[in-house]
Amino acid sequence: MKRIYILIVALVGCMLTVTAQDVTILHMKDGTQRRYINGLKNATTVDFYEVTPSGQDVGSGTDGAVTSHDNGYTQKWDVTHVWYDGGQYSVVIVWSNDMPKNFQARHGICFGTELGLTTDHCDTLLYFTDTEVRFQGDYSPKRDGHFEGGNFWNVWASSLNLNYVYVGPKANSYYKTAYLQNNQYRGDFTFRPSQFNEIRLSLQYGQTYYYRTFAEGQVEENGQLKNKIFYGEEKSFRVPLVMADAAYYPDPEDAGSEEAIAAFASHFPDSVNAPTWKQMSSLWKIWRKTDEGKAFDLMAHVTSKKFDDGTGYRLNYIPDAFYNWMVSREILIDPFDVAEISRVYDTTLRDTIETIEPERITDVDAKWGVPGGKYIRFMPSVSTMNHSVNYRHSEVVPGVRYKLQINFAPETDEYATFSVLLPTKVDITDVKANKLIVTKQEIPATKVTTLEFDDFSTTNMGLDLRIDTRVTNVERRRETHNRIMRIAEIRLIPVK
Incomplete structure (x- = not known):
């Protein structure tokens, strides 16, 4: 490989009192000479550096x-x-x-x-x-x-x-x-x-x-x-060309295009936030397995394109029938699907602990009339405070008017003591809307209690419902109430 040597000559030294001039002569390989006059200096420093003008690999400093x-x-x-x-x-x-x-x-x-x-x-x-x-x-x-x-x-x-x-x-x-x-x-x-x-x-x-x-x-x-x-x-x-960057997907029905989602959003009132495809995807998969959903041949509305990571697809049309199915669908929340339980910091354990202990009660005898035949009993593990539980569901559609039913079960233990059979009081809150639905509602422990709210709706996809006990320490000491909750199924029924 051809190399070039860079020659750098520096005149260094101290000032002399004489006027004589020294000369440094370099004899080059090709026969030429280089003459460097020192002037009023007494030394010349010559440095050589090897440089490869082409193919010089200064590198990026990494393997990539x-x-x-x-x-x-x-x-x-x-x-x-x-x-x-x-x-x-x-x-x-x-x-x-x-x-x-x-x-x-x-x-x-x-x-x-x-x-x-x-x-x-x-x-x-x-x-x-x-x-x-x-x-x-x-x-x-x-x-x-x-x-x-x-x-x-x-x-x-x-x-x-x-x-x-x-x-x-x-x-x-x-x-x-x-x-x-x-x-x-x-x-x-x-x-x-x-x-x-x-x-x-x-x-x-x-x-x-x-x-x-x-x-x-x-x-x-x-x-x-x-x-x-x-x-x-x-x-x-x-720069890679991958389907995710271009909003294409491996499956023809993994996601609708931006245009299809925007057109579908026109079904929702302006007062709510229309759901994204990610928020609707679980419902879409359920609907496509129904007889109605299977009847739609959507391949005519699918475009495809080649990418570095394979062939990508895009769905360009979302049927109106899917919306009609969404807004007419009854939603059931299983009492065992608890999303969150209230916690408190324990100084002994140096960690947070749940303030109530959930106990699943199954195969409840029909004589009790418990909806769904099961419920979950929340027994306080910290007796000095009120407690809360959260239920969430991702398939509640914004803008739809629902009848909200919250079912509380009676105590089914026939050997329960007097203090266990006391009533409790609850608050119910729509967390997303930061709205109190009911406050200090008394719930007996001796019979099924169903709370119904005929005009419940959300402005965002999904539901976050919190149920809190609201019993004072005085009521607990006087044994007029306790802080035990027994929650059975929760339903949201579309109101037509």
């Missing part, structure tokens, strides 16, 4: 970043780090600068979408400025080059022979952190893209981008100083 996508697909990037933020990719490229300091070369990068990059043939030509680099971690370099873990140092990239560039859209995060690894340093590399070397553009899915670093300085050729550009190895990275 990797992104993982659906279906087990991975994409390797020949860059130091890559981010995916808000549907857009951005990268940082870091490499060491091997040019001698006293060569005083200008450094930069050529960037573009075509092979064969030069400073005259590229989409973007960027010259670098000195930039502050912050390292952290067990391998953080101090200014003197030693390592010490667990601290931070602000180091100038020029003093470490490092260059880097951020490529991508305007950073959504004020700081970005990359993992830097090269022959000298490795650690967490944190920077603020908006202040440093950056090429701002939106990296396009499926596009290959090329980059090539360079140093520009003066060299002596045939006895004359000339500008010379030394290029690094041309490298590239490809």
Whole structure:
């Protein structure tokens, strides 16, 4: 491989009182001579640096970043780090600068979408400025080059022979952190893209981008100083084209397109938030298994496209019949499907504990009349406070008027003591709406109690219902009430 040696001559020494001039003569391999007059100096220092002008591998300082996508697909990037933020990719490229300091070369990068990059043939030509680099971690370099873990140092990239560039859209995060690894340093590399070397553009899915670093300085050729550009190895990275980024899916009915979802949202009143596809997906799968759902042939409304991770599909139409089925569907909440139980911090255990103990009661005799034939008994484990339980359901449709039925079971233990058979009082709250539905409602322990609310609705998809005991300590001590809840099934029945 052809090599060029950079010759740097420095005149050093002390001032002499004599007027004689010394001459340093270099005899070159091709027979030419170089004469350097010392002037009023008494010494000449000559340094040689070996440089490979073509194919010089300044490197990105890494084996390549990797992104993982659906279906087990991975994409390797020949860059130091890559981010995916808000549907857009951005990268940082870091490499060491091997040019001698006293060569005083200008450094930069050529960037573009075509092979064969030069400073005259590229989409973007960027010259670098000195930039502050912050390292952290067990391998953080101090200014003197030693390592010490667990601290931070602000180091100038020029003093470490490092260059880097951020490529991508305007950073959504004020700081970005990359993992830097090269022959000298490795650690967490944190920077603020908006202040440093950056090429701002939106990296396009499926596009290959090329980059090539360079140093520009003066060299002596045939006895004359000339500008010379030394290029690094041309490298590239490809932005993956994956179905998830383009809102396509592996299954033809995994999701509707944005246009189909927007058209379907017109069924809902303006006073509510129309559900997203993710919120409707469980209902969609149930409906497609019904006789009505099976009758719809939707393949005519499906588009497909090839991607790096396979063939993707998009559903462009959601039938009105699906909406009609959604809003007429009765919803049953199983009493055993408790989402949350009140907790309190225990200073002895140094942890939080549940304030009530749930006990599932099944196969209840029909004589008790318990809806569903089962209930859950919540017995207080902390007697000095009230308790709460939450029931959630993801399939309650916003804007639909429901009759809400909450069933409380009687105590079915025929050997229960007097204190267990006392009534309790409850509050019921629609958590999402932050709305109290009923307060201090007395619930007897000797019979089934069904609370009905004929005009219940939500403005967002799903339900979060909290049931609290509301018994005072005085009522508990006087044994007029206790804090035991027995909850049977909960129903939401659409009102036509």
